[in-house]
Amino acid sequence: MNPDAFVKRGFAFIVGGMVAVSAYYQASGVSHLIAHQIARDGAPPAPAATAPDEAPLSEDRSPSAAPILERNPFDSVTGPLVPPPSEALAGQADPSHLDPYLAPPCDTGRVVLIAVSEDPEWSFAAVEAEGGRTALGRRGGQIGGRKLEHIAWDRVWMTSGGARCQMQLGKKSGNDAKKAPEPQSRAPDPPHVTPARASGKSDVPPEIASRMKRVSETEIDIERSAAEKIFEQPEIVTNTSAAIPEMRDNQVVGLKMTIKPGSVLESFGLQSGDLVKSINSIDLTDPQKAMMAYTRMRSDKSLSVVVERDGRPVRLKVNIR
Structure with a gap:
């Protein structure tokens, strides 16, 4: 049979069938929408959606290595590479560890002599401790219960129990400076002897x-x-x-x-x-x-x-x- 002749004869039936099928699917979709709406109206309200704890990483946000440092996956013994906030604040509370010239003066003692050399091992300082006794020390030595940390041309730095203090040459320390000097009786003049230098200017007292x-x-x-x-x-x-x-x-x-x-x-x-x-x-x-x-x-x-x-x-x- 010729297809063109068949279409011409059954054109009305073909169009009517397509309309019927379209109407069926349309009616089926509308009924599903109505049923969904009726079911949603009868259901209890859903809880409001909460925002995620962390916003997604945007393209403008710069990456950070802080999570890696805090977790320190490379060493299970050392622990986090970033110190706790308490330790960071403790380190900032004592500026003398950053600048030794900000260290407080030592409470006792007095530097009476400093001999500085380009070689630190040959630098010496004589420190007068309690009781008026003078001890000579160099870097790393112990004087009066303190460690001699460093020697400069005009002062020394001492450490004890992790705390640092400084002594300036010729200046008495805190507690010693507050003590009033005790009166001393003048010794009688000894018999006159021949001085070592008979002439010329002398700086000897x-x-x-x-x-x-x-x-x-x-x-x-x-x-x-x-x-x-x-x-x-x-x-x-x-x-x-x-x-x-x-x-x-x-x-x-x-x-x-x-x-x-x-x-x-x-x-x-x-x-x-x-x-x-x-x-x-x-x-x-x-x-x-x-x-x-x-x-x-x-x-x-x-x-x-x-x-x-x-x-x-x-x-x-x-x-x-």
Whole structure:
């Protein structure tokens, strides 16, 4: 049969069937919509939707490594890499750990002498502790229950129990500064002896110069009271002289002296340019031995100082009577 002839004959039936099918599906969809609406109206209201805890990452938001640092998945022993807020605040509460010059002054003690060298191992500080006793120390040593942390040209820093304090040269610390100085009775003048220097300007205090007597060019006598005064006031020596470690072949061979004319050390027979090798047979090529020599000088009855002068050894002697 010819399809065109069939369509022409049954055109009305074909259109009517399509309309019927369309009407059926339309009626079916409308009935489903009505049933859904009736069911929603009769159901209880649904709870309001809550926003998610964290907003989704937008394209403008920069990524952060904080979650990784807080979790620290690379090490199960160390724990989080970011310290807790309490520790961070504790570190910020003490600015002296950031800037040592903001450290508070030490409550006791006084720095009476500082000898600074380019090599920190050869830097020394004499600190007067409680009781008036002076102890010589270098970096890392213990003085009066504190650790000597660092030595500068005008101050030292001490630590105790994690707390840091500072002492300035010549200034008394907190509690010591508040104490009123006790009156001291003036000792009677001793019998006059021949001073070590007969002429020229002298920086030696008269009460010390009058207690010294020259025996020879390399030997001198000094009374114990005058020697004690020098130990109690080391600035008498440090203000007029300096000792610097002398290096040869990368080794310290002694202390090179720079001495002001008319000073105490010149009265003892030392000269500028002398290389001090030993004191009372204690070698001064090691900082620890140099500290030992200083500690023993106060109790020794005599000082035997070996220096190198113009390439030859010279022995100087100081008798403490």
